[in-house]
Amino acid sequence: MKFTVELKPFADAVSNAVLALPPKATDFKFESILLTLEKKKLSLFTTDGDISFATSLTTESGDKGTVLLNARRLHDILRSLPDSKAEFETKKKDAEGEVNFMIDTGRGKYKISGSSERQERTEKKLDFDLSFSLSSKEFKDIANKTLFAVSLDSMRPAMMGVLLELEAQQLRAVSTDGHRLSRYTQPIETGAKEKLKVIVPSRVFSIVQKSLGDEDTVEISIATKEARIQFKFGETALTASLIAENYPNYEAVIPLENDKKMIVNRASLASTVKRVARFSSRGDVRLQLEADTVRVSAENADEGASAEETVPCNFKENLLIGFNAKFLEDALAHLDTEEALFEFSTPTRAAIVKPIHQGKPLDTHLILVMPVRLNV
Incomplete structure (x- = not known):
């Protein structure tokens, strides 16, 4: 496949997608980024098994194809290049399924290895029972006022997330590490027919916070049966597992x-x-x-x-x-x-x-x- 795209938006998209990958991975698919080109749209997909991150941007190409690349290597290369348009192309190697991913900026040419073997996105269709929207500012306020107090103790998994208590006209976010606690309440129309409590991993909140543009609106959808949550904003969708634990009775303290x-x-x-x-x-x-x-x-x-x-x-x-x-x-x-x-x-x-x-x-x-x- 072959396409031309501005480097900065491509680099920004890859930077955000890399956030969903684990720091260390033993499986290649959990350290890779899947690029799919079709109808002038370049789609990017990463996952760590619990979190899936998908986004896209427009390119100058009518070509189509897929390539699987080491995500952090691609990220480092794109971040090192000066802002300009660049041409990207995959060329087959002798080995079956292996390709060279070529980058041409006009001033320099670069090459990394990848795979052209088709990698299916293993995302199940979710049955969402609640959806509501927040402005970028509203979401970032929630994140800023709760993430600092989240626990880092893996022996207490519930406290490693942010508790969301949803009522029809109100959203309350709570975090605690046992030594401090933060509770933040916003008047938000969630549409919840009855009080709903879910625990969102702090890492998920952090990824969305870093990826959100100032003018974005984020749509939050919750599938309680599958214990999954989805955040959609712009061309991006992040889907993640909820923490299936009981949150401590914070009100008692x-x-x-x-x-x-x-x-x-x-x-x-x-x-x-x-x-x-x-x-x-x-x-x-x-x-x-x-x-x-x-x-x-x-x-x-x-x-x-x-x-x-x-x-x-x-x-x-x-x-x-x-x-x-x-x-x-x-x-x-x-x-x-x-x-x-x-x-x-x-x-x-x-x-x-x-x-x-x-x-x-x-x-x-x-x-x-x-x-x-x-x-x-």
Whole structure:
């Protein structure tokens, strides 16, 4: 087969398709990209067995054919070439099924090996029982506000995903790693006739987030019987397995009686925590809350290092509490407002962090952070 295409959109499409492949694979089909040319449309397909990624772009060719290539090798080559039009062509080798994939940019010629043997896309037809749409911004907001708190522990597979709770007029996304939790709620018309809960692998969310254009609309379809989910946007469709596990009862760990409330400038506290944490031997920081002041401190006794800064806040009591500095930084980084509201109870109970606008807490986003035990 032979076709001509602009390099940048082709390289971008391959870059997105590569995201669906596993870091390491023992099966060639799980490290390959299938290119199919027909009726001036070049289709790209990759899969890792659980996730399938398909996209397409228009070419200047009436030719047709297929070729199977090492995806990351193709990606690296395309990314190294200057932006221009290029001609691509497959030429048979002596060995049956093997081909050379030729690239001609006008300034240079390049060749890699591939296979012309027909590889069928093993995608089953799905019976979707719910479909709804999100703008690119809506989807990216959900991803940004949940992925940071997803667990990396493979022994707890349910927590390695984002829980979606779908109601007719509302979508709620939840993530937790056992030490922190993020819950984000959006008023979305999902069309759900009854409450539906599904767990989407965090990797799937990340792939869609990276592949979405700013002006795209993503259609999300769920097939509960097959435990599959599909994301369609532009010329792209990503289909993936849902996590078939029971999500922890996260509502049981959200405290309802945290009556000590602090309002603080989000950016000021975040930058202070980041600086002070450099002096901590364990990666934690102390927050000494007093009247209208929070004193952030850390120390490394082994090196004789310490740091302390004060940040003005609105708080009327005394409280000493410690946090993992990264968890506290992440919580502050994923709020959208100028000020943050902290709700405390005791030094050993979870703190709640919320965005606050014009003195009013916004219930759309709630972040829970567990404290750490301090050596007083």
